[in-house]
Amino acid sequence: MSDTLQQTNGYAQLAADVLARAKACGATEADIVVADGETFSVQVRVGVVDRLSKAREKRLGLRVFVGKRSACTSTSDFSIESLHRLVDETCTLAKAVVADEVSGLPDASQMAAAWPDLDLYDSTKLNPDHQIELAKRAEAAAMAADQRITNSEGADFDSSSGRVVLGNSHGFIGEYRSSSFSLAVSPIATDPASGGMQRDSWYEVQRKFLKLSTPESIGQEAARRTLRRLGGRKVATKRVPVIFDQETAGSLLGNLCSAVSGYGLYKRASFLLDQLGNRIASDLITVYDDGRMFGGLGSRPFDGEGLATRKNTIVERGVLKSYLLDTYSGKKLGLASTGNASRSVGESPSVGPTNFYLVPGSKSPQEMIASVKDGLYVTELIGFGINMVTGDYSRGACGYWIENGELAYPVEEITIAGNLKQMFQDIEMVGNDLVFRSRVASPTLKLAELMVAGN
Amino acid sequence: MSDSVQLARFGMTDLEVRHALDRLNVRDVDYADLYFESRVSESVSMEEGIVKRAAKSISQGVGVRATAGEKTGFAYSDELTKKDLEIAADTARYIANSPKGDRGLPVPVQRRPTKDLYPIERAKAEVATADRVALLNAIDAEARRYDPRIKNVLASFNTEYKVVVVATSDGTLIGDVQPLSRLQVTCIAEENGNRQVGSFGGGGRVGFKFYHDEERYIEYAREAAREAILNLSAVDAPAGVMPVVLGGGWPGILLHEAIGHGLEADFNRKKTSAFSSLIGKRVASDVCTIVDDGTLPFRRGSLNMDDEGTPTGRTVLIEKGILRGYITDKLNARLMGIPLTGNGRRESYQSVVLPRMTNTFMLAGESDPAEILKSVKRGLYAVTFGGGQVDITSGKFVFSASEAYLIEDGKITKPVKGATLIGNGPEILTKVSMVGHDLKLDNGIGTCGKDGQSVPVGVGLPTLKIDEITVGGTQR
Numbered sequence: 001m002s003d004t005l006q007q008t009n010g011y012a013q014l015a016a017d018v019l020a021r022a023k024a025c026g027a028t029e030a031d032i033v034v035a036d037g038e039t040f041s042v043q044v045r046v047g048v049v050d051r052l053s054k055a056r057e058k059r060l061g062l063r064v065f066v067g068k069r070s071a072c073t074s075t076s077d078f079s080i081e082s083l084h085r086l087v088d089e090t091c092t093l094a095k096a097v098v099a100d101e102v103s104g105l106p107d108a109s110q111m112a113a114a115w116p117d118l119d120l121y122d123s124t125k126l127n128p129d130h131q132i133e134l135a136k137r138a139e140a141a142a143m144a145a146d147q148r149i150t151n152s153e154g155a156d157f158d159s160s161s162g163r164v165v166l167g168n169s170h171g172f173i174g175e176y177r178s179s180s181f182s183l184a185v186s187p188i189a190t191d192p193a194s195g196g197m198q199r200d201s202w203y204e205v206q207r208k209f210l211k212l213s214t215p216e217s218i219g220q221e222a223a224r225r226t227l228r229r230l231g232g233r234k235v236a237t238k239r240v241p242v243i244f245d246q247e248t249a250g251s252l253l254g255n256l257c258s259a260v261s262g263y264g265l266y267k268r269a270s271f272l273l274d275q276l277g278n279r280i281a282s283d284l285i286t287v288y289d290d291g292r293m294f295g296g297l298g299s300r301p302f303d304g305e306g307l308a309t310r311k312n313t314i315v316e317r318g319v320l321k322s323y324l325l326d327t328y329s330g331k332k333l334g335l336a337s338t339g340n341a342s343r344s345v346g347e348s349p350s351v352g353p354t355n356f357y358l359v360p361g362s363k364s365p366q367e368m369i370a371s372v373k374d375g376l377y378v379t380e381l382i383g384f385g386i387n388m389v390t391g392d393y394s395r396g397a398c399g400y401w402i403e404n405g406e407l408a409y410p411v412e413e414i415t416i417a418g419n420l421k422q423m424f425q426d427i428e429m430v431g432n433d434l435v436f437r438s439r440v441a442s443p444t445l446k447l448a449e450l451m452v453a454g455n
Numbered sequence: 456m457s458d459s460v461q462l463a464r465f466g467m468t469d470l471e472v473r474h475a476l477d478r479l480n481v482r483d484v485d486y487a488d489l490y491f492e493s494r495v496s497e498s499v500s501m502e503e504g505i506v507k508r509a510a511k512s513i514s515q516g517v518g519v520r521a522t523a524g525e526k527t528g529f530a531y532s533d534e535l536t537k538k539d540l541e542i543a544a545d546t547a548r549y550i551a552n553s554p555k556g557d558r559g560l561p562v563p564v565q566r567r568p569t570k571d572l573y574p575i576e577r578a579k580a581e582v583a584t585a586d587r588v589a590l591l592n593a594i595d596a597e598a599r600r601y602d603p604r605i606k607n608v609l610a611s612f613n614t615e616y617k618v619v620v621v622a623t624s625d626g627t628l629i630g631d632v633q634p635l636s637r638l639q640v641t642c643i644a645e646e647n648g649n650r651q652v653g654s655f656g657g658g659g660r661v662g663f664k665f666y667h668d669e670e671r672y673i674e675y676a677r678e679a680a681r682e683a684i685l686n687l688s689a690v691d692a693p694a695g696v697m698p699v700v701l702g703g704g705w706p707g708i709l710l711h712e713a714i715g716h717g718l719e720a721d722f723n724r725k726k727t728s729a730f731s732s733l734i735g736k737r738v739a740s741d742v743c744t745i746v747d748d749g750t751l752p753f754r755r756g757s758l759n760m761d762d763e764g765t766p767t768g769r770t771v772l773i774e775k776g777i778l779r780g781y782i783t784d785k786l787n788a789r790l791m792g793i794p795l796t797g798n799g800r801r802e803s804y805q806s807v808v809l810p811r812m813t814n815t816f817m818l819a820g821e822s823d824p825a826e827i828l829k830s831v832k833r834g835l836y837a838v839t840f841g842g843g844q845v846d847i848t849s850g851k852f853v854f855s856a857s858e859a860y861l862i863e864d865g866k867i868t869k870p871v872k873g874a875t876l877i878g879n880g881p882e883i884l885t886k887v888s889m890v891g892h893d894l895k896l897d898n899g900i901g902t903c904g905k906d907g908q909s910v911p912v913g914v915g916l917p918t919l920k921i922d923e924i925t926v927g928g929t930q931r
Binding site for chain 2: 045048049050051052053054055056057058059070071072073074075076077086089090093094096097098099100103128151153188196197198199229232234237267268269273346347348382383384385387389390392394395396398412413414415416417418419451453454455
């Protein structure tokens with residue numbers, strides 16, 4: 001990595017050259033993203049190395065505007081002649097599409113001027129043997145946890161680091177580095193009675209290597225989650241209270257995040273259309289999106305258009321306070337950007353969360369389970385049965401059945417169904433157990449009632 | 456493919472490639488390969504009546520791999536120089552951790568694929584942006600003409616032109632040109648505050664003309680509009696166990712999720728699949744015969760050769776209800792001592808090869824589709840689906856209907872809202888009691904995800920009846 005990181009000035013110069021060339025080709029505005037990075041991944045399975053993988057990559061994305069027409073291109077070939085050809089092609093492409101009155105860069109006055117170091121980068125370089133050792137220890141801890149752990153899909157240790165450079169024709173140029181270290185373990189347990197197998201997993205991702213939990217603790221948690229699925233059964237079809245654990249509550253919050261994204265809204269493809277200022281959830285619900293959390297997995301100093309990131313209140317005590325917007329979707333809705341432009345190299349900006357989280361409540365997960373006489377505790381959701389236009393929700397689930405306030409037995413091959421509009425209103429308890437394991441995070445949530453389909 | 460694809464396209468010589476393969480030839484390495492890929496992707500998209508976005512992406516690189524026993528070492532680079540190849544090779548062979556091998560490698564012989572399933576000249580694959588724009592404009596007009604309640608039309612046209620060359624330590628040097636395109640239409644209908652969505656699309660390893668033939672683009676627009684309008688009157692779906700009739704074509708996603716993934720060799724070698732010990736056993740009723748076939752001309756899931764240079768083929772997975780075989784890549788075929796089926800696939804040079812499906816479908820049966828519907832007293836008739844997912848180890852799978860109807864006393868009655876269907880892979884096909892004579896392949900929209908890698912696939916199904924499966928609606 002060190003040799004490419006030395007090229008910082010090179011990339012700034014490259015960006016300036018490409019932007020100048022675009023202008024010469026007739027572009028009225030343009031922006032450019034350069035991303036490079038390095039990833040090293042190891043996978044061990046049943047104690048031996050299964051796969052080692054090393055990647056280095058770089059990409060450049062260009063967006064040009066010719067008046068109100070625009071196009072995007074990207075390439076991994078940074079040679080001068082190739083980049084010049086790319087600029088020419090991009091301008092030609094832009095001239096071929098239809099003018100879109102609201103298109104364009106953000107106003108020059110909106111560009112981020114200075115930003116703090118958000119502590120997203122750790123220069124630690126692990127050698128292959130060290131990574132292999134960590135993965136082996138995690139898997140071994142899972143395998144040793146119980147005799148019923150009989151097999152493994154493996155343990156993965158990935159480390160990556162990279163850099164993003166963004167520049168535009170307003171003269172903005174920004175750069176930041178980030179890194180991540182992750183360890184995941186997927187053990188398999190066999191039911192001694194039926195011979196049926198179950199797999200589950202546990203993982204952790206951190207920006208800093210030293211923040212990772214011990215491999216043993218990650219392996220043991222993976223084993224615990226796998227073992228508790230053994231002996232799962234179907235249940236009768238009925239309407240009951242449902243508790244979503246942290247992982248599945250995070251998935252539910254992710255659905256809310258999609259529904260408040262500006263692009264779905266202006267296309268009239270969100271069930272939260274025209275709801276700004278209205279009560280859309282139970283008054284226990286407050287949601288923030290904070291792009292400036294130190295070391296956060298979703299943190300970034302500026303967004304995909306060069307605007308400063310910030311902390312936005314999305315939902316306050318059940319009332320929808322803000323959408324997630326970039327410049328384009330904001331203009332379509334008559335609103336200002338919230339600094340949530342998300343940029344894949346080679347695509348025009350879209351909207352994405354930074355650190356999108358639901359503020360924890362006062363109840364422990366145990367208290368929440370104790371409040372349910374007959375109901376479901378969901379630990380995994382599968383499938384794509386979510387209609388963002390209508391909010392209709394129907395997904396495969398597994399977890400535990402709750403009887404008289406206690407987890408009674410594992411359940412599987414069931415679905416849960418409702419409508420997201422109602423589901424957020426029906427949240428009647430919020431747990432005190434918020435942990436930032438990914439960029440969208442929620443504590444445990446209890447919903448008054450959902451239809452569970454089984455036998 | 457008009458000429459054989461040469462290494463020169465990637466600025467490499469045969470000698471440089473032999474040198475890199477030789478560097479990978481250390482003791483304990485069983486197999487090594489280099490995968491050169493160049494890809495140009497283009498897209499145009501429209502919404503709100505205007506074609507406002509156009510994009511193009513160019514990528515090129517090489518993936519270098521060595522396998523030793525069960526171990527795989529892999530590295531890739533987007534720089535194609537002798538030095539970068541050497542660095543990648545040194546990383547890949549790290550897993551073997553052994554000295555230079557003493558056996559000589561066969562000299563790679565340039566070959567061409569034995570078939571040509573998607574003969575599209577480059578010139579025909581290249582379409583002026585103006586023509587793409589005109590196609591999307593026509594779709595928008597057609598969908599809005601279908602019904603004034605259609606308030607927005609989102610349409611996109613994506614093409615990909617991929618050139619690959621594979622050089623292997625077992626003496627193969629082979630290339631292929633793989634075009635791929637897809638046209639997708641989504642309509643949003645609105646009536647008195649009720650908003651609904653409908654989608655339709657298609658494509659394959661085809662040229663631009665395909666979308667004009669038989670006025671397919673018009674059909675796509677109308678079908679997307681029809682589904683959105685239909686859903687305006689949909690009632691809540693039922694919940695619980697009931698008979699389900701699946702329509703032909705895309706509902707074949709059932710096979711892909713319920714059994715296809717479970718029969719990929721890697722999961723079975725590791726004994727982590729619910730199908731691990733079931734070869735020769737009954738896993739479906741005797742009306743079910745299921746194949747994976749990568750050799751169908753112009754299909755989205757088809758390939759002249761897989762990404763290890765092996766010719767694709769037709770593999771019988773289930774024959775009259777009995778599990779017959781797995782789909783394999785070189786690593787798993789070698790370790791398991793089973794036939795190589797030409798299913799080694801990768802998303803790009805940046806990803807490792809895995810055994811993957813191509814086009815997976817059930818052969819036609821003997822029942823009349825009308826009779827199948829007539830045999831159901833109360834159940835669901837599902838004709839279009841969104842995505843699906845499976846837990847390989849437990850065998851539990853889901854797939855979600857986006858267009859479905861109630862069947863009451865043998866007749867299709869009301870449209871119902873989408874619902875997820877959930878079942879157990881090794882069991883569900885034993886509950887198939889009737890298979891129609893109307894096998895249909897999907898229109899070419901499928902993308903399969905595994906280990907974070909996406910590859911294009913196809914599915915197909917005749918109309919069939921599952922006696923009981925759990926439907927995840929909201930109504931008793």
